[in-house]
Amino acid sequence: MAQILQYLANGLVFSSIIILGSIGLSLVYSIADFANFAHGDTMTLGAYGAFVAFGVFGGLGGTVLGLPIGFFLALAVGMALAAVVAVLTHILVYKPLDTDSIGLLITSIGVAFVYRAVLQASFGTDFLQYDIRRSGPIPVLLDTLDVAVTQRDVAIIVSAAVLVAGLHLLLQRTTLGRKMRATADNPDLARVSGIRTDRVILVMWVVGSALAAAGGVFLALYSQLDPRIGFNILLVVFAAVILGGIGSVYGAMLGGLLIGMLHELTPLLGDIGLPISNAYAPAVAFVIMVAVLLVRPRGIAGDMT
Amino acid sequence: MSALDVGAYSPREKGVAGLLGALAAFLLLAVVTGFLAPAYLLYLVGLSAMYMLLSMGLNVQWGYGGMINFSVAAFFGLGAYGTALLTASGSPISGGVSPVIALFGGLGLAAVLAVIIGYPTLKLRDDYLAIASLGLAEVVRIFILNESQWTAGSAGLTGIPLFFSDWPVLGDLTYPYIFYVGGTPLFNMSQSVVTSALNVVLVTAIVAAVYLFLRRIHQSPWGRVLRTIRTDEDLAETLGKNTFAFKMQAFVIGSLIMALAGVFYSHLVLFVSPQDLQPITTFYVWVAVILGGTGSDRGAMLGGFTIVAIQQGTRFLTDTGALPIGAAPLRLMLVGLLIIFIVRLRPEGILPPERELIWPDSLGGGRDE
DSSP states (O other): OHHHHHHHHHHHHHHHHHHHHHHHHHHIIIOOOOOOOHHHHHHHHHHHHHHHHHHTTTTTTTTEEEEEEEHHHHHHHHHHHHHHHHHHHHHITTTTTOOOOHHHHHOOOOHHHHHHHHHHHHHHHOOOOOOOOOOOHHHHHHHTTTTOOOOHHHHHHHHHHHHHHHHHHHHHSSSSHHHHHHHHHHHHHHHTOOOOOHHHHHHHHHHHHHHHHHHHHHHHHOOBBBHHHHHHHHHHHHHHHHHHHHTOHHHHHHHHHHHHHHHHHHHHHHHHTTOOOOOGGGHHHHHHHOOOOOOOOTTTTOOOO | OOGGGGGGOOOHHHHHHHHHHHHHHHHHHHHHHTTOOHHHHHHHHHHHHHHHHHHHIIIIIIITOOOOOHHHHHHHHHHHHHHHHHOOOTTTSSSOHHHHHHHHHHHHHHHHHHHHHHHHHHHHHHHHHHHHHHHHHHHHHHHHOOOOOHHHHGOOOOOOTTTTSSSGGGGGGGSEEEEETTTTTEEOHHHHHHHHHHHHHHHHHHHHHHHHHHHHHHHHHHHHHHHHHHHHHHHHHHOOHHHHHHHHHHHHHHHHHEEEEHHHHHHSOOOOGGGSSHHHHHHHHHHHHHHHOTTTTHHHHHHHHHHHHHHHHHHHHHHOOOSSSSSHHHHHHHHHHHHHHHHHHTTSSOOOOOOOOOOOOOOOOOOOO
C-alpha cells in the first residue's frame, strides 16, 4: 500500500511536468493547427536558459521550499527565453510558410533539430545539474505515511499548480483569454468578429512556450539536464495531449495528470508479476496513446475548450 | 544511376547530374592521389545506396500513398536485427545461419511489424499517424534495448558474417587477391577492398531491382489508385476502392524495402546496436525523400546520396579542426536547416516526379525514360 502511495506521489511530480508541457502543445495544436515536434526541445531550451541564469542569480536571497529565491528568478528567465525564441521562430519560420499542417509538422522537426544542435554545441552532451543541494525526504510524511517526498518534489508540484491556476484565470477572467478561446474554437469566426488573431497567435506561442520551459526546468530539477531531455519526453507529452483531446487545454491538463500517473505506476506491473520493467514506462504511455486514437480520437475531454 | 543518364532533360536535372559527376570525379581523384582509401570510398558508396533504399521505401509510403511513417528506424532496425540475430556469432538466440536465408528472417520480422503498426494506425488522420508511428518505433527500440536475453541489449550484436561469407567461390578467396588480365597481374587487392567491392555489387543489384520494381508498380493501376488516395482519399473511396487495403499494401512494401536496407547494413558494418534505431535515422531518411522530391525515385536516390555526404562531410570538416563545433551538433544543425529550407523554398524537392508518372510510350518517340 505504501508502495502504491509512493508511486502516486512520484506520479504527481511527473504529472506536474507533463501538464506544463502538454498545455503548450495543445495550444499550438488548436490555434496554429499542427503537431509541433519542436515543443520538446523548447522545454530543453528553457531548462538550459534557467541553468545559465541560475549561474548568475544562484546565491540570491533565502529559500522557499528548499529552493533558493535565485532559482525562481532563473526559472522566469528560462521561461522568457523560450517565449522569445518561440515567437521569433514563429515570425521567421512558420509564418512565411505557405503550406498545410503536414508541412508545418515536418518543418517543426527541423526547428527541433536546430534548437538541439545549438544547445549541444554550446553545452556538450554531458549531464548537468542545477547547483542546489538535494535534501532528504520530508520527515513528517515519511513517518506517518511511509512515503518519501522531498521538499523539491513539493516545490515542483506547487509551482506547477500556481502556473496552471494562473493560466486558468487568464483564459477565463480576462478579455485576452476570451479572445484566445474564441480563436482556438473557430479562427475564421474570431477574425470576422474583430479579434486580431495574429496577436492572439503570438500570445499563444508566448504562453505555451513559457509553460513548456517551466516544465523543462522542473524536469531537469527532478532528474538531470542534457540536450535530449525534451525530445525524449515529447512523445509522452503527445500521449497526454491526445488522451485529453487535441485542442482542449483543460483536456491536456487532465491527460497530463493521467499519463504522468500511469508512467510512474508502471513498476506496479512488474510488482504483480508481469515481465514489464520500469524501462517500459514510456512504451506504456505510447500504447495508451495509440489505443485512445483508435477508440476515441477526440480524447476524454472531447471538444471542450 | 538514373540521375546520370542525361538526355533531353531539364537544366536542373542536368545540373544535378553534373554536380554528381563532378563529385564522383573529385572522389576518384582523391583515391588516385592517396587521400582516400579505396575501401573507404567503396564503403561510402555502399552506405549511400543503403540510404537510397531507405528513401525509396519511404517514398512508397509517403510519396505514393501520403502516409506519414515516422517509424523508418524501426523497420530498418528489425531488418538489421533479424539477419544479425540469425547469423552473428555473438547472437544470444541462434547464429550461424547462412545470410541468404537470414535475409528472409529480417524481412519477415519487418513484415509482421508493418502489419502490427499499420493495422491500427493507417486508419488515423495524417498527423496522428505521424505521432503514433514514432511512438511505436520507440516501443520497438525500448524492447530491443531491454530484452537483452534475446537481443544482447545495449551492447549490440557483433560477429556478423559478410553476406558472401559462405558462397562457393566468393567465400573462399585468398588475400591479397590478385586480379589477372590475360595472365598479367593487374590489381593487387586487399581483403577490405574486395569485400567492399562485393558489397557495392550486392547493393547495386538490390537498388536496381527495387527501382525497376517500384517504377513498374508506380505506373500500374495499383500505383494510380495510390496516388488518388494521396490526393483525395474520399474520392478514392467513392470510386469503390478499398483505400485501407491499398494503403496497407503500400505500407508493407515500403517497410520491406527499408528492412532490406537494414539487412544490407548489418552485413556492411558487421555490427548492430539499439543506437541504429534512434529516431534520427528516421529523420535522415525523411530529409532524403523531401530533398530529392516526394514521390520521385530518382529524387530518393539523390537524397540518399546527400545524407551520406552530410554524415561524412561533417566528420571530415570537424576532423580537420577548422570548426568550433562538434560533428554531431553540426550534422543535426545541417539536417534541421535543410528541412526548414526545403519546405520553405522548394517543397516539391529538387527532382520532383515528372516523366516518372507517364508511360514511356505516351511520350511520343517511345523512348524509354
